[in-house]
Amino acid sequence: MLKTAFKLLVLSAACSLAGLAAFLFYNRNRSLPFITAAQNALKWENKASFRTEKTPAAPEVGLQTSAAPAGPLQPCPDVPPNLQGVLRVEFSTNRSLEDVRQRLGPVLQEGGRYKPPTCVAKQKVAIIIPFRNRHEHLKHWLHFLHPILIRQQLDYGVYIINQEGDSVFNRAKLMNIGHVEALKEYDYDCFVFSDVDLIPLDDRNLYRCSDNPRHLSVAVDKFNFILPYATIFGGVSAISKEQFLKVNGFSNTFWGWGGEDDDLSQRLYFQGMSISRPDSLIGRYKMIKHGRDLHNNPNPQNVHKLKETAYNMNTDGLNSLSYTVREIKKDLLYTFITVDVQAPAG
Ligand code: UD2
Numbered sequence: 001m002l003k004t005a006f007k008l009l010v011l012s013a014a015c016s017l018a019g020l021a022a023f024l025f026y027n028r029n030r031s032l033p034f035i036t037a038a039q040n041a042l043k044w045e046n047k048a049s050f051r052t053e054k055t056p057a058a059p060e061v062g063l064q065t066s067a068a069p070a071g072p073l074q075p076c077p078d079v080p081p082n083l084q085g086v087l088r089v090e091f092s093t094n095r096s097l098e099d100v101r102q103r104l105g106p107v108l109q110e111g112g113r114y115k116p117p118t119c120v121a122k123q124k125v126a127i128i129i130p131f132r133n134r135h136e137h138l139k140h141w142l143h144f145l146h147p148i149l150i151r152q153q154l155d156y157g158v159y160i161i162n163q164e165g166d167s168v169f170n171r172a173k174l175m176n177i178g179h180v181e182a183l184k185e186y187d188y189d190c191f192v193f194s195d196v197d198l199i200p201l202d203d204r205n206l207y208r209c210s211d212n213p214r215h216l217s218v219a220v221d222k223f224n225f226i227l228p229y230a231t232i233f234g235g236v237s238a239i240s241k242e243q244f245l246k247v248n249g250f251s252n253t254f255w256g257w258g259g260e261d262d263d264l265s266q267r268l269y270f271q272g273m274s275i276s277r278p279d280s281l282i283g284r285y286k287m288i289k290h291g292r293d294l295h296n297n298p299n300p301q302n303v304h305k306l307k308e309t310a311y312n313m314n315t316d317g318l319n320s321l322s323y324t325v326r327e328i329k330k331d332l333l334y335t336f337i338t339v340d341v342q343a344p345a346g
């Protein structure tokens with residue numbers, strides 16, 4: 001079974017390469033009326049090979065530097081025009097946030113907010129990142145994601161929800177808090193919940209919501225670029241405000257590592273929704289390598305809790321959420337909200 005799949009893969013790769021070569025040969029002396037996705041990808045890879053950290057913002061980000069047209073803005077196109085396709089992602093150690101601030105300063109607003117200047121964005125998207133002690137990862141995330149989200153022409157804001165203290169971590173509760181806090185600021189209609197260590201390898205993977213909840217991190221290098229199981233909803237996922245409210249958000253009671261994403265996946269299923277995904281070539285991700293954090297060990301109780309999703313979902317979630325905000329800090333690149341999640345003692 002696997003062998004056949006591999007042969008087919010080799011055959012289809014050879015066909016696509018031959019097709020692309022023929023196409024490029026045919027068009028070598030013409031100015032092309034359109035650019036194919038494959039060309040886009042090649043172009044980006046070529047460009048990336050000589051690109052340095054100091055490349056100015058405009059060409060790299062694909063920023064719309066032209067002034068906004070007079071009169072009411074038109075809706076942004078369905079397919080953002082400046083996407084680059086396949087991206088080169090590496091985690092260089094001498095990266096600094098000051099660099100990112102300098103490059104993006106002219107286009108971002110305080111709090112990690114952006115709106116396309118020349119058209120009305122399709123959606124208002126809050127990106128929520130659960131966080132504690134991962135500043136190195138956050139630096140890379142901001143470096144790569146802001147330019148991508150800008151090219152995707154989103155009206156977006158970045159919210160880092162930082163768990164205070166060293167009690168047991170609760171990723172799902174931080175997501176719920178992010179949802180509530182973001183809505184206090186702006187009328188977001190879509191929420192992208194993302195781990196801080198996941199960087200997309202293709203900017204055609206749009207950070208926006210669709211008719212069904214959408215799982216974006218389909219093919220992660222850590223899992224050999226294969227979807228580990230059909231119902232997975234962890235990593236990076238996009239869910240509209242309505243879809244999230246319908247399932248009462250995440251559970252607040254998954255303490256420690258594991259299970260909280262599967263619980264949400266089951267909530268979606270029980271409410272009759274299915275999970276949509278980009279294809280596995282576009283949904284590729286790199287996860288920054290890391291060990292297990294302190295105070296986030298796998299929790300065996302979480303496995304049992306997954307049998308009770310249907311009973312608990314109506315009483316454990318957004319409608320039972322309780323926490324205290326300790327501090328809200330606005331940086332140019334993000335809104336950093338430190339919270340007390342009221343962890344159980346011990
Ligand atoms: C998997 C899932 C993740 C989540 C987790 C179980 C994928 C690709 N990832 O990731 O979505 O379901 O299992 O909980 O399916 N974090 C901190 N500080 C900490 C601990 C966690 O910032 O001390 C945040 C951070 O954003 C991190 C995320 O929580 O990326 C998930 O934790 P992880 O990276 O340790 O979990 P991992 O990679 O096993």
Ligand code: MN
Nearest residue numbers: 195197287290
């Ligand atoms: Mn991780």
